[in-house]
Amino acid sequence: MNLTKINKSKYFSWVQCDKKLYFDLNLEKKYRNIRPSNKQQLLNYTFEFFDRKYKNLYPKLTNKKDIISSIKSCNTFYSLDFKLENEKLSLHYDAMLFENNIIKLFIVKPAIYPKKNYIKELNLQKYLLNNFFDNEIRSHLILINKDYRFNEELPDLDQYLNIVECTEKVESLNSNEIELNISQINKTILSNKLPNTKIGSHCKSPYQCDYFDNCRTKLPDFHVEQIPNQSKDLKQNLLALNITDIKKLPDMEYFTSLQKRIIKSVKNSKEFISDELGNIMNSFKYPLFFLDFETIISPYKIFPNTKPFEPIPCMWSLHSEKQFGVQIQGMYENKIYYDRYYKFTGEDPRREFIEKLIVSVGSSGSIFIYSDFEIRILKKIAIMFPEYKHKIDLIINRCVDLLKITKKHYYHPKFKGSFSLKSVSKILTKENMYDLEFVNSGDDASRVLIDLITNKINSGQRKQIELDLLKYAEKDTLNLVDLYKHLKSVSEFM
DNA sequence: TAAAATCGCCAAACAATGAG
DNA sequence: CTCATTGTTTGGCGATTTTA
Numbered sequence: 245m246n247l248t249k250i251n252k253s254k255y256f257s258w259v260q261c262d263k264k265l266y267f268d269l270n271l272e273k274k275y276r277n278i279r280p281s282n283k284q285q286l287l288n289y290t291f292e293f294f295d296r297k298y299k300n301l302y303p304k305l306t307n308k309k310d311i312i313s314s315i316k317s318c319n320t321f322y323s324l325d326f327k328l329e330n331e332k333l334s335l336h337y338d339a340m341l342f343e344n345n346i347i348k349l350f351i352v353k354p355a356i357y358p359k360k361n362y363i364k365e366l367n368l369q370k371y372l373l374n375n376f377f378d379n380e381i382r383s384h385l386i387l388i389n390k391d392y393r394f395n396e397e398l399p400d401l402d403q404y405l406n407i408v409e410c411t412e413k414v415e416s417l418n419s420n421e422i423e424l425n426i427s428q429i430n431k432t433i434l435s436n437k438l439p440n441t442k443i444g445s446h447c448k449s450p451y452q453c454d455y456f457d458n459c460r461t462k463l464p465d466f467h468v469e470q471i472p473n474q475s476k477d478l479k480q481n482l483l484a485l486n487i488t489d490i491k492k493l494p495d496m497e498y499f500t501s502l503q504k505r506i507i508k509s510v511k512n513s514k515e516f517i518s519d520e521l522g523n524i525m526n527s528f529k530y531p532l533f534f535l536d537f538e539t540i541i542s543p544y545k546i547f548p549n550t551k552p553f554e555p556i557p558c559m560w561s562l563h564s565e566k567q568f569g570v571q572i573q574g575m576y577e578n579k580i581y582y583d584r585y586y587k588f589t590g591e592d593p594r595r596e597f598i599e600k601l602i603v604s605v606g607s608s609g610s611i612f613i614y615s616d617f618e619i620r621i622l623k624k625i626a627i628m629f630p631e632y633k634h635k636i637d638l639i640i641n642r643c644v645d646l647l648k649i650t651k652k653h654y655y656h657p658k659f660k661g662s663f664s665l666k667s668v669s670k671i672l673t674k675e676n677m678y679d680l681e682f683v684n685s686g687d688d689a690s691r692v693l694i695d696l697i698t699n700k701i702n703s704g705q706r707k708q709i710e711l712d713l714l715k716y717a718e719k720d721t722l723n724l725v726d727l728y729k730h731l732k733s734v735s736e737f738m
Numbered sequence: 739t740a741a742a743a744t745c746g747c748c749a750a751a752c753a754a755t756g757a758g
Numbered sequence: 759c760t761c762a763t764t765g766t767t768t769g770g771c772g773a774t775t776t777t778a
Contacts, residue, residue, distance in 0.1 A: 617757035
């Protein structure tokens with residue numbers, strides 16, 4: 245019988261959760277959420293960097309045989325993008341350098357600091373190398389220097405790439421564990437039975453599992469994992485209690501006030517409305533604005549004069565209610581206006597973004613936002629365009645964070661412990677389903693936005709995707725309007 | 739009485755959350 | 759990834775109390 249060789253993806257699937265590996269092997273691809281990798285461009289940069297540095301010094305080897313014989317005979321070389329395997333493991337290596345009898349190992353990651361799971365990856369690669377050679381191995385990560393400033397030219401790789409040596413961190417890990425893991429993984433693969441692993445923090449760490457929902461179909465609607473801000477202690481206590489349903493929880497002291505409120509609301513199937521909500525909802529000044537920004541974030545250059553991972557504002561959406569509502573045929577109706585800005589052409593939108601926004605929000609009235617994201621972006625813009633700093637500060641002072649108000653003064657069992665605008669919107673009566681073809685979440689929106697701006701979308705689909713994105717952005721601020729109306733109406737009965 | 743244990747307070751460190 | 763915010767845990771430090 246031929247054992248399936250373990251590769252990196254299988255190994256780390258299992259490390260996260262044995263059930264995840266089972267699903268990887270047994271569920272059809274269509275049920276899986278395949279995300280496009282962000283890594284290729286950085287790999288290309290790395291190859292370019294190594295070629296430029298070592299092409300004239302050392303031979304560049306590509307196949308396993310040459311690599312093995314060169315190391316055995318102490319001949320320097322470098323090698324990019326190759327595969328190494330023994331009878332159990334098959335791994336892909338980004339880059340390697342062999343000089344002074346030392347193997348230098350490199351893994352490329354579009355990130356800015358070395359994370360624990362990257363170190364584990366290096367450790368696995370090192371383990372396989374140790375199977376072939378006794379040489380000293382030094383481990384490195386090729387990351388991105390977040391302080392690098394893109395200019396008109398191609399990035400200066402000496403500055404842009406951040407090569408970090410992690411040998412010590414890798415050596416602090418236990419490599420006996422790998423051997424054990426491998427035999428366990430083989431057992432899991434061979435038995436091919438669904439493991440009955442319970443849900444837990446591993447479902448999101450280090451990455452949110454593709455099968456997150458698969459493991460939750462038969463669980464109580466109000467599972468204790470939905471209780472937010474759980475401390476380590478609380479997690480342990482809940483585990484020890486062995487109660488998974490919030491409704492069955494006994495009264496306990498060690499919950500925070502927010503947690504207690506949520507539990508009470510779930511148990512009574514009743515929303516929570518604070519006494520002060522009414523006053524707060526009556527304290528805002530017309531005209532009312534509802535504002536949302538869309539930004540793009542990328543490790544790579546999109547516009548000159550930006551840094552890696554710096555959010556670049558490209559689009560805003562603004563609903564407004566100019567005056568107090570009037571009664572129309574018995575219904576309390578307010579006229580809502582809509583205004584927006586966007587630029588998908590590939591030119592830097594930042595100046596126009598702020599200039600148009602300043603005009604549109606005028607000089608008075610409360611501006612509702614959700615989270616402080618918009619404020620933070622505005623502060624950055626103010627640094628960039630000091631001539632607008634004063635006007636921007638005035639806008640910031642008019643901002644009201646509906647997230648903060650909601651979290652403190654309102655709860656509905658359907659929030660399921662989450663105060664994100666998406667879960668909060670679920671209680672609003674109007675049809676709020678995100679049911680567009682291309683854009684159905686904030687994630688989709690930012691991905692699509694960046695694809696539009698960097699012109700990665702073919703012209704056939706472009707029009708439709710633009711429309712979807714615009715509709716999505718409009719819906720997002722409309723959700724904010726509806727949330728405002730909802731909070732106002734529930735507080736009026738108090 | 740001196741050393742050890744305990745307490746209270748504060749600041750620093752850490753973790754979780756939201757947005758994109 | 760970032761960054762602000764909020765809440766929690768941790769560590770330091772002196773003062774007080776307990777113990778041998």
